[in-house]
Amino acid sequence: MLPIEVKKMIVSVVGHENFDDSKAGCLVYSYDATPQFQAMPHAVVSPRDTAEIASIVKICSKYKIPLVPRGSGTNLCAGTCPTHGGIVMLFKHMNKILEIDEENLTVTVQPGVITQDLILAVEEKNLFYPPDPSSMKISTIGGNINENSGGLRGLKYGVTRDYVMALEIILPNGDIIRTGGKLAKDVAGYDLTRLFVGSEGTLGIISEATLKLIPMPETKQTMLALYQDLEAAAKSVSKIIAHKIIPATLEFLDQPTLEAVEDFAKVGLPTNVKAVLLIEQDGPPDLVEKHISLIAEICRQNEAVSVQIAQNEVEANALMTARRSALSALARLKPTTILEDATVPRSEIANMVRAINEIAEKYNVNICTFGHAGDGNLHPTCPTDSRNQEEIERV
Amino acid sequence: MTALEEKYAIQTGFRERMDEDELLNCMRCGFCLPACPTYITSGYDEAQSPRGRIALMKAVRDGMIEWDDDVDRSLGLCLGCRACEPVCPAGVKYGHLLEEARDIIQDYKNLSLPVNTIRKAIFQGLFPHQDRMQTVTGLLGFYQKSGLQTIVRKIGFMKLFPVHLASMEQILPKVPSKKDMMNRPRYLEPAGEKCARVGFFSGCLMETMFMDTNNSTLKLLQLAGCEIIIPKDQSCCGALHGHSGEKQGSIELAKKNIQAFEELNVDYIITNAGGCGAFLIDYHHLLSGDPEWAERARQFTEKIKDFTEILVDLDFHKKAELKLDHQIVTYQDSCHLRNVMKTFSAPRLLLSRINGITFKEMKDAGSCCGSAGIYNIVEPEMSMRILDTKMGHTKASCADTVVTANPGCLLQMKLGIVREGMSDQMEAVHIADLLLEAVQ
Numbered sequence: 081m082l083p084i085e086v087k088k089m090i091v092s093v094v095g096h097e098n099f100d101d102s103k104a105g106c107l108v109y110s111y112d113a114t115p116q117f118q119a120m121p122h123a124v125v126s127p128r129d130t131a132e133i134a135s136i137v138k139i140c141s142k143y144k145i146p147l148v149p150r151g152s153g154t155n156l157c158a159g160t161c162p163t164h165g166g167i168v169m170l171f172k173h174m175n176k177i178l179e180i181d182e183e184n185l186t187v188t189v190q191p192g193v194i195t196q197d198l199i200l201a202v203e204e205k206n207l208f209y210p211p212d213p214s215s216m217k218i219s220t221i222g223g224n225i226n227e228n229s230g231g232l233r234g235l236k237y238g239v240t241r242d243y244v245m246a247l248e249i250i251l252p253n254g255d256i257i258r259t260g261g262k263l264a265k266d267v268a269g270y271d272l273t274r275l276f277v278g279s280e281g282t283l284g285i286i287s288e289a290t291l292k293l294i295p296m297p298e299t300k301q302t303m304l305a306l307y308q309d310l311e312a313a314a315k316s317v318s319k320i321i322a323h324k325i326i327p328a329t330l331e332f333l334d335q336p337t338l339e340a341v342e343d344f345a346k347v348g349l350p351t352n353v354k355a356v357l358l359i360e361q362d363g364p365p366d367l368v369e370k371h372i373s374l375i376a377e378i379c380r381q382n383e384a385v386s387v388q389i390a391q392n393e394v395e396a397n398a399l400m401t402a403r404r405s406a407l408s409a410l411a412r413l414k415p416t417t418i419l420e421d422a423t424v425p426r427s428e429i430a431n432m433v434r435a436i437n438e439i440a441e442k443y444n445v446n447i448c449t450f451g452h453a454g455d456g457n458l459h460p461t462c463p464t465d466s467r468n469q470e471e472i473e474r475v
Numbered sequence: 476m477t478a479l480e481e482k483y484a485i486q487t488g489f490r491e492r493m494d495e496d497e498l499l500n501c502m503r504c505g506f507c508l509p510a511c512p513t514y515i516t517s518g519y520d521e522a523q524s525p526r527g528r529i530a531l532m533k534a535v536r537d538g539m540i541e542w543d544d545d546v547d548r549s550l551g552l553c554l555g556c557r558a559c560e561p562v563c564p565a566g567v568k569y570g571h572l573l574e575e576a577r578d579i580i581q582d583y584k585n586l587s588l589p590v591n592t593i594r595k596a597i598f599q600g601l602f603p604h605q606d607r608m609q610t611v612t613g614l615l616g617f618y619q620k621s622g623l624q625t626i627v628r629k630i631g632f633m634k635l636f637p638v639h640l641a642s643m644e645q646i647l648p649k650v651p652s653k654k655d656m657m658n659r660p661r662y663l664e665p666a667g668e669k670c671a672r673v674g675f676f677s678g679c680l681m682e683t684m685f686m687d688t689n690n691s692t693l694k695l696l697q698l699a700g701c702e703i704i705i706p707k708d709q710s711c712c713g714a715l716h717g718h719s720g721e722k723q724g725s726i727e728l729a730k731k732n733i734q735a736f737e738e739l740n741v742d743y744i745i746t747n748a749g750g751c752g753a754f755l756i757d758y759h760h761l762l763s764g765d766p767e768w769a770e771r772a773r774q775f776t777e778k779i780k781d782f783t784e785i786l787v788d789l790d791f792h793k794k795a796e797l798k799l800d801h802q803i804v805t806y807q808d809s810c811h812l813r814n815v816m817k818t819f820s821a822p823r824l825l826l827s828r829i830n831g832i833t834f835k836e837m838k839d840a841g842s843c844c845g846s847a848g849i850y851n852i853v854e855p856e857m858s859m860r861i862l863d864t865k866m867g868h869t870k871a872s873c874a875d876t877v878v879t880a881n882p883g884c885l886l887q888m889k890l891g892i893v894r895e896g897m898s899d900q901m902e903a904v905h906i907a908d909l910l911l912e913a914v915q
């Protein structure tokens with residue numbers, strides 16, 4: 081329980097309706113998407129503006145109460161699990177897109193805006209916000225910034241960090257600062273903006289962000305390359321990059337992952353091959369055409385058994401959406417999914433795939449692998465059961 | 476039971492009966508949150524989300540928190556629309572979890588005496604008995620025909636009730652006479668060449684209050700080449716029971732229906748109400764623990780199909796000449812038809828084949844209208860908020876006609892039209908009635 085005077089003070093800031101210390105109210109904010117973590121907060125608070133955040137931060141700081149900012153709780157590092165109790169802070173009232181600036185190509189948002197809502201809103205104006213974590217239909221910009229999230233388009237377009245231009249932050253002592261600005265060239269002084277990106281809510285609370293937009297690419301094409309040999313797929317990845325082509329997306333999925341995803345999404349993914357590469361290129365039509373046929377050729381030269389090009393945008397989007405469900409879909413196999421996030425220089429991706437298989441064999445665990453092959457970043461994932469202590473040890 | 480004993484009994488019930496594996500299948504990714512109408516309408520309250528509800532069920536089961544009114548509230552406000560299921564990559568069967576939880580709560584909860592009496596009257600006394608349904612519907616008919624309805628409306632008697640119930644009274648369909656209800660055919664010939672032999676599940680509400688719609692459905696099936704058997708001993712599907720924690724009652728009804736259909740040697744069992752169909756198609760789960768019935772239930776559920784699927788399978792939309800006066804038509808999915816029976820393209824395909832109309836998809840057509848069985852009566856506030864959002868999308872589609880595929884949705888959409896004061900511009904109809912009108 082919070083000290084009664086603290087509760088009174090917080091309620092006087094946000095009102096009764098935005099303070100909840102009921103058991104059920106706390107329980108539903110005791111977890112995020114991280115397996116094997118759960119802890120009860122003492123209260124849940126939903127401020128309505130920056131000033132209210134600052135007041136709460138001051139109270140928490142004075143009484144030494146842990147404060148855990150929380151977007152949609154989809155992170156995989158227990159970042160919003162209140163392991164020391166305290167207060168969980170929500171941004172459900174602070175979820176507005178404040179401005180889309182078509183002259184400076186920026187968008188200014190509150191932290192609670194859902195990533196996909198932002199992407200769709202700017203696309204209506206023919207602008208493009210590339211960072212697309214697989215959780216984007218529910219993740220918030222506040223969460224994306226604090227996890228420095230990346231997604232399927234990261235290979236060509238980078239991660240959230242590359243799009244954050246300015247932040248409004250409430251520091252632990254309650255001071256409100258602004259970093260950065262709408263300037264395309266902003267080089268004077270310390271780069272505080274970057275310090276806060278990826279800080280997992282440990283340095284301050286972000287109450288507003290200005291993000292960079294780019295013009296919408298003219299067209300895109302999507303393809304699947306099918307392999308009966310994991311290492312051949314991995315080798316194709318290095319070869320594509322070595323040919324000085326940077327596709328927008330270059331993803332790897334192995335057979336068990338394909339099976340789980342297809343079981344859910346039913347989009348006609350091949351389940352009789354050992355691995356596929358999901359590749360997308362965007363840009364002017366002739367360039368996209370040229371790159372896609374070149375990539376197809378490289379894949380074939382590297383033992384792809386078949387190369388399939390999506391016939392239209394609906395088909396292409398279905399493939400990308402299916403890929404985004406991979407991690408959750410693997411939960412079909414076993415109740416606990418332990419995901420790793422390992423990155424190597426992209427020339428080493430074939431070695432990494434081999435090493436993963438050796439590890440699976442050595443420890444007698446099932447590992448399903450998928451991920452951003454083009455970045456050298458794979459997610460070897462163990463479907464397991466947290467109730468099976470012996471297996472968890474091996475995992 | 477004292478309140479404390481009640482709490483303890485529910486907790487024990489959760490520990491013993493909730494399926495731990497299914498609860499653990501939720502990996503808490505949150506992918507279901509944007510699809511949940513109560514999460515969105517409550518302003519993003521995790522306690523009103525599928526992930527939150529599963530976490531609460533699990534916490535009560537594991538003894539991490541006690542059962543209390545707030546947990547009760549969270550589960551009570553769930554629409555049971557199951558929009559969270561098709562979007563869940565992990566394949567969590569939320570509907571089954573909710574049903575079991577509600578059954579446990581119902582078993583041990585001290586309901587106030589009047590509530591208990593009403594529940595008993597409805598669940599044991601009324602719905603399982605087609606003859607009594609006919610009588611009640613008959614009374615409603617008398618009320619409408621005798622002029623009493625006009626008088627009651629004039630003196631504003633209904634104004635004494637909560638606003639939505641008062642408007643509800645205005646939108647009830649003109650009901651058939653008891654005599655019509657008694658003289659139902661049991662067998663119908665196909666109109667032309669026979670393409671399939673089907674059993675027709677009449678449904679209790681559909682066979683009484685919405686008898687005209689059943690007639691339209693039967694005619695369409697005949698035109699499509701179906702030989703139709705309508706077994707007399709069929710019963711209410713049990714959905715209202717199942718969704719309200721009266722599992723035993725629904726099991727009895729399931730057995731009765733399986734018996735009524737299993738000897739008929741039909742290719743399909745046809746429904747025209749998404750709410751019933753989705754419950755029928757779940758009988759194998761309901762009876763999975765009963766060795767005598769499990770296999771029989773499986774055979775039954777394999778045959779369940781919505782009539783729109785059959786019409787499409789039999790190429791009705793290609794053979795029949797469908798035409799109506801010009802109007803903009805939009806389609807509101809029945810949650811259970813879409814999320815459980817996975818029927819969403821067949822109705823749209825049929826509508827798009829009607830000459831003369833313009834079919835316009837509304838935003839979020841797949842999202843619940845807030846009707847949800849008896850939800851709009853027991854949770855009027857949330858229900859009306861959800862309906863208001865739905866009406867916003869409906870109006871934006873500029874539709875003259877809103878088509879639905881389930882009696883509850885139909886009434887709710889009619890209610891929405893009345894509430895918006897748009898009765899002279901917009902109409903809600905069941906898809907079977909519109910299709911038949913297009914044939915003639």
Ligand SMILES: Cc1cc2nc3c(=O)[nH]c(=O)nc-3n(C[C@H](O)[C@H](O)[C@H](O)COP(=O)(O)OP(=O)(O)OC[C@H]3O[C@@H](n4cnc5c(N)ncnc54)[C@H](O)[C@@H]3O)c2cc1C
Nearest residue numbers: 151152153154155159214220222223224226229230281286
């Ligand atoms: C199925 C699945 C797929 C995923 N795919 C990807 C992927 O492709 N790429 C990727 O990068 N991640 C991925 N993730 C992880 C996660 O979704 C992202 O990290 C996402 O950015 C988190 O957003 P959120 O709104 O849920 O944040 P939360 O989980 O709520 O919070 C994340 C962190 O940010 C902090 N925080 C949140 N808001 C604020 C604020 N306003 N001020 C200060 N700190 C704040 C929290 O304290 C926490 O430390 C995935 C997760 C799942 C479950």
Ligand code: SF4
Nearest residue numbers: 501502504505507563
């Ligand atoms: S989508 Fe499925 S696994 Fe993910 S939180 Fe919802 S119910 Fe759980």
Ligand code: SF4
Nearest residue numbers: 511553554556557559
């Ligand atoms: S059944 Fe409907 S209301 Fe209930 S949790 Fe699922 S989506 Fe939400």
